[in-house]
Amino acid sequence: MKEKELAIFWFRRDLRLHDNAALYHALRSGLPVIPVFIFDTNILDELEDRDDARVDFIHRVVNAIFDALKKYGVGMEVLIGKPDAIFKKLIGKYPIKKVYTNHDYEPYAIDRDSKIEKLLIENGISFHTAKDQVIFEKDEILKDNGQPYTVFTPYSRKWLAKLNAFYLKPYPTEKYWDGWFKQDGPAMPTLEKVGFTASSIPIPSVSVNKNIIADYDKTRNFPGIEGTTRMGIHLRFGTVSVRELARIANGVNATYLNELIWRDFFQMILWHFPHVGQGKAFKPAYDHIKWRYNEIEFKQWCNGMTGYPMVDAGMRELNATGFMHNRVRMVTASFLSKHLLIDWRWGEAYFARKLLDYELSSNNGNWQWAAGCGCDAAPYFRIFNPTTQAQKFDKDHNYINTWIPELNDFAYPTPIVEHEAARKRCLEAYSKAVKEFS
Structure with missing residues (x-):
């Protein structure tokens, strides 16, 4: 009897189960979904510090996702190595039909994803990506002549003019929780297995302080007070949804929203230039x-x-x-x-x-x-x-x-x-x- 075809959701810089665009599409695909995270040695081998706090943070967040899914009988594949080699092994292990993941706009990520997509297509597997880490990406905000903006102020005006509730709406992944593939799965590798040691640097909480956002324009320039949200690391690794922060700021504090627009702007610049x-x-x-x-x-x-x-x-x-x-x-x-x-x-x-x-x-x-x-x-x-x-x-x-x-x-x-x-x-x-x- 033919094995039931499966889908993979590949976590990257979107380390959360809620309001996750590609995860939402994967769970709605009709195929049982296997969650995967790869400790990418192409990236890790370039890091100078073996106690890098970011790797420690990623490991703890992935471990929390691993444990949360395990309670639902979902085994998560947490793997260490080069993504192309990892996917070759996954293709040999599972009857994969589709792979879902969220966009990444950095040069290494674009090259990596191109190679992975080629590998998947060669094996009859489709590759599906979604926008998740920004509100507007790539060609969504352009000049009237179709060229990318290189000056922030007119870019931000068009960004704000285009913004509506649709772009801030969360993806209700929890409604499709039955879409996971149930299995025991392999064990979660230790941080030492990844090649790193614990860091002594504390990580700010992922809890969003709405009072700081409300007063952001008055407090953000003074380093001696607690006047910023410290959400940078959580936006970077996707432990918070940018849509959530934009929903909170929209209509409440234009200065904080402006900071999110700057982030989109720089992502767009990197993509086009x-x-x-x-x-x-x-x-x-x-x-x-x-x-x-x-x-x-x-x-x-x-x-x-x-x-x-x-x-x-x-x-x-x-x-x-x-x-x-x-x-x-x-x-x-x-x-x-x-x-x-x-x-x-x-x-x-x-x-x-x-x-x-x-x-x-x-x-x-x-x-x-x-x-x-x-x-x-x-x-x-x-x-x-x-x-x-x-x-x-x-x-x-x-x-x-x-x-x-x-x-x-x-x-x-x-x-x-x-x-x-x-x-x-x-x-x-x-x-x-x-x-x-x-």
Whole structure:
């Protein structure tokens, strides 16, 4: 007798069972669904830290999903390896008819999915993907001439004009819970089996603080208070639905909703202009800036020892917690690329290593914005003064004193560069590159 055909739902950066687009479609497909998660060694082998808090977090979340499904008699396949090799094994193990997963817009993911789709088609299996991690994607928000936006404000206007209840509606996966394939399944691998150890860095709760969203426009710029939602890591790995956050913010706080629009914008930019995710400036002229590749000063920046308290507090917060307040991210990024005239790619890579909420599109977009070389970037002659930024947004030093207890002691370094001299040097270097190569 022929085995009953099955479907696979492939978890990636959508680690939740509720309001999950592709999971919803899989459970409604009429085929029993096997849940799969792959610890992708193509990605994991590139990580420098074996106690990477993000891997620890992913493992704990996947384990929670594994346990939740097990209570319903559903065995989840949690596997370690390269996705193409894993799928070859799954094809040999199960009579798979369809594979469902959610879109991913990063260059590696696009290449990976193309190879997986080719493998599946060769084996008579269809590959189905859905939009889940953004409100609008790819070509959904375009100029009237069909070209992608490269300036945020008109993009955001069209984004808001197109927004309606349909795009914010949750996917009721729970209604189709009978769609799972019931089996015992293999055991959940330990974190050590994945090749990592537990991290000491705490992860912010996935619970959404609606009061913070309501007051976001008033509190978001002050790092010394609890004025942001800390939802970055949960959006990154899909432990919260972007539709849920947009529903809460819509009509309540336009500033918070605007942050979600920025996230969509950067994802769209990466999709249409993939060179930005491959080490290139959005504006080609800026690839010709004569950077100072000063490793000593870069290390001082990394360690929070530049002599500029706002910069140093931010870097120390990042190193200790995997988080940095958004206002401070702008200050530290501007300081590296403009005050120190060190290639923004060095800073981008350091943030990629340390940030819990790291995602390529936003990290790259924000670094290029701060360095002046991205789409809709701050003009190169706009140079944050880290001293006045501290006076404006941390005037009582609540934030700075938290991270620099030795601020008023001889142990704290003098500034490694003088602001006006650094500003002049930056303007000369940028101006020369723009004039010569524009």
